[in-house]
Amino acid sequence: MTPRLASEIWVAAYLTRLRLANIPAYVITRGDATAGVVLVKLATLDGQARVFEPRFDLSENRRVWAILIAGAEPDVDAALTRARTRDSDLWVIEIEDRAGRSLLEEDGLT
Numbered sequence: 001m002t003p004r005l006a007s008e009i010w011v012a013a014y015l016t017r018l019r020l021a022n023i024p025a026y027v028i029t030r031g032d033a034t035a036g037v038v039l040v041k042l043a044t045l046d047g048q049a050r051v052f053e054p055r056f057d058l059s060e061n062r063r064v065w066a067i068l069i070a071g072a073e074p075d076v077d078a079a080l081t082r083a084r085t086r087d088s089d090l091w092v093i094e095i096e097d098r099a100g101r102s103l104l105e106e107d108g109l110t
Contacts (some may be wrong), residue, residue, distance in 0.1 A: 032089035
């Protein structure tokens with residue numbers, strides 16, 4: 001069994017990578033420090049947004065980031081609000097980037 005990195009540590013490392021790439025990001029909701037699921041909202045500053053969630057790809061034996069929801073930002077925000085009411089351990093990170101960069105495909109973040 002592969003050890004799992006605590007959510008709080010993963011979030012700190014991710015925010016550092018985003019900051020080094022000059023990509024604005026904020027913790028919207030702080031979840032459970034050890035095992036909270038992390039959702040990443042990417043707002044492209046044109047009224048649109050998408051939310052990524054981690055999934056485990058058994059065929060590649062690694063975590064991948066898949067789009068959970070995409071569309072108009074108010075609709076995406078409403079879906080996140082509903083998700084937070086169902087899971088109090090949930091982390092939500094918001095990125096604001098016109099180019100749509102999330103860095104989630106980089107090594108160490110998958």
